[in-house]
Amino acid sequence: MLVAVDIGNTHTVVGLFDKTNLVEHWRLTSTLARTEDEIGMVLRHLFHSAGQDLEAIRGVAISSVVPALTDIYEKMTRRYLRKEPLIINHELELGLQVKYRSPASVGADRLCNAVAGKRKYGQPLIVIDFGTATTFDCIDAGGDYLGGVIAPGIETSIHSLHLKAARLPQVDLAFPESVIGRTTDESIQSGVLIGTVAMIEGMVSRINEAWGCRARVVATGGLSKIISKQTDIIEAFDPYLSLEGMIQIYEMNQK
Secondary structure (H helix, E strand, C coil), rough: EEEEEEEECEEEEEEECCCCCEEEEEEEECCCCCCHHHHHHHHHHHHCCCCCHHCCEEEEEEEEEEEEEEHHHHHHHHCCCCCCEEECCCCCCCCEEEECCCCHHHHHHHHHHHHHHHEEEEEECCEEEEEEEEEEEEECCCCCCEEEEEEEEEEHHHHHHHHCCCCCCCCCCCCCCCCCCCHHHHHHHHHHHHHHHHHHHHHHHHHHHHHHCCCEEEECCHHHHHHCCCCCCEEEEEHHHHHHHHHHHHHHHHC
């Protein structure tokens, strides 16, 4: 069994793999308030509840965009899972070249998406990850990671509007009946949700124009399902692509 820990700004997703098959997954809040002991006890309980044996774990991979949490999860892994974790970064063997001008600044989650996306869907490819930020990761025709786009995430946009504008409410993540909102809630939903669809369609079109070809598009991340249903430009919905990429990177670096 292998464990993949994807530490994001809002949530941390833990996946348990039997070889390459995802058999269990759990979503935790990404909070600095928990110690390695608290996280370790939570994972012990989750594993036990799922009928999984901690002794069967042979390796752990950690992808993190929150440096302070990386240290906490590293300590937890050594103490409770009794393994030295592999921390995902651009210096590992990835099966592709990172062509970012500053490779060290690429988020580990974006590298995982690129690795798994290339293996499952080929290239050229655009992976759109709907999380705290909405990111576009571009794998070129040669199979290398070229770069991408970072935009505010859906929940981030809605929450920011509520915080910055005194009279704008916090709204539900639901598409309105019409692009023309007839209430303030509907107007916000239209602007953020339908606006996100328009943004990704326009961005994909511009990326394809820059490449001079048509790339496949796959969506992942917590909010990818609701957006995927609203546009034909997304060809595949793959919510745990990043976890799969972590396991693939782990295996590539076990020489």
